[in-house]
Amino acid sequence: MKYLWRLLPLGFILLLAGCGKQNLSALDPQGPVADIQFDLIKLSLYIMIFVIVVVFAIYLFVIIKYRERPGDTHIPKQVHGNKALEVVWTVIPIILLLFLAIPNVMQTFTLADVDVNEEEDDFVRVVVTAHQFWWEFEYPDYDVVAGQDMYIPTNTKIIIELEASDVIHSFWVPALAGKQDNVPGITNDMWLIAPQEGIYQGKCTELCGEGHWLMDFKVIAVDPDTFDTWASSMARTVDEEEEVNVVSAEGREVFEQNCISCHAISGEGGDLGPNLTNFGERSVIAGFLDWDENDENLENFIRYPTEKKPGNLMQPFPNLADDEMDALIDYLKSLKVLE
Ligand SMILES: [Cu+2]
Known part of the structure; x- marks a missing residue:
């Protein structure tokens, strides 16, 4: 019983393995948006690993070198304050935070850029409305409304407008892009590009009521010709x-x-x-x-x-x-x- 808590990490790993099976992972990025976000995750991770390694190295060096030895009764010289050291351990974290902040801020602007040249660019606009507990995908330029499965053409910028009909939900297709909230009365924008055909698992990630845990959807990326066939069939009478x-x-x-x-x-x-x-x-x-x-x-x-x-x-x-x-x-x- 005493050691039961040791099973906790195992349970956590099994839980993550379950997520992986559904392709519900940001660690296998597909497309430019997910790539940018994965690079930012890796950058933060490397900086944190660097800090941990340096701190532990200094810590181990100090406790081994200055440990109390048998028969050693001498008390070291007492030091109060050291300007040089204090400047060093203030400036280094500031530099590390700048390394984190500059790419994060720059990429935030890239990810917020949903603009397209309506005449030149290839793009598809999808209005995603979240409902308790299902998803509606409207394609205003095709006169199409779909439910649960969001078809998109590959290698095309997909401009997504997020809305909600009742409470706050959150749209998340981890393999393609990070999450964004669907808020009643507000339209949030995001974009993504799927480079390869495939079915990408999506999920609502805002606790939105009793059926929240089953509020799943799929993004189905198909080649542009198949997408056109699909869209015209969806518009049939x-x-x-x-x-x-x-x-x-x-x-x-x-x-x-x-x-x-x-x-x-x-x-x-x-x-x-x-x-x-x-x-x-x-x-x-x-x-x-x-x-x-x-x-x-x-x-x-x-x-x-x-x-x-x-x-x-x-x-x-x-x-x-x-x-x-x-x-x-x-x-x-x-x-x-x-x-
Ligand atoms: Cu929801």
Whole structure:
């Protein structure tokens, strides 16, 4: 029992290992913003290691060299104040702080620079609105609203405007950029560039209520052509959707009877819950549930949404008939354009 506390660091390491598995780490930076931030982390770390090594070296030297030896009764000369030493140990920390401060301040300006030349530069603007407990991604230049998965083209500056509909949340995709708050009534700006295609894990990092721990999202970086295909499919109307996908008419009807007042698909429906256009492409369900073989996760989420995600505002549908549920799930899964 006495030694139980020694297991604490082990638990901490296991916890960090769990984060790593999700690609939720700032220590594997992708793209210029994350690189700049990682370099600043390393700079601080090197300065701190330098200080620790020097301080411990002096400390060890002094306690070994001036230790009390057997039979030694002589008392050293007592010294009060030493101007030279005091100047040295004041000036050195100031120099070290300047080494830290100058690059930090310079890079803060680089990271705050969200300006683009609207005519020349390649960029995509995304308005990210945080809700309890899901994410909305609006692409004003494409007339697209998406939920939970934020598609972006690779090697393109992504200008992000952060907003919140209820309480303060915080947007964080550690592999691509540091976190910034979504504050109701205020728009915060940031930018990022993803150099490689991939799925980057994101998370809300501001305690925003009961379901905060499940407020996950993904940033999905695809090549610019695929992004254009995705964006035009997201802007389809319901009729156009039916031309492209074999859509279950019965499932669409169940959707219209039960879900459409809160969720929109292909431009039709409410905006209280996430937009479900191209739902069949979602990397996970509701931001955190895996697709399973019998679609039990999706069915359980629709029947008992607060059991899966506490505090969630979605109305439960415990009594939806099995055949209606199956038709609804088939309909939702059929909505996709990318493979
Ligand atoms: Cu949140």
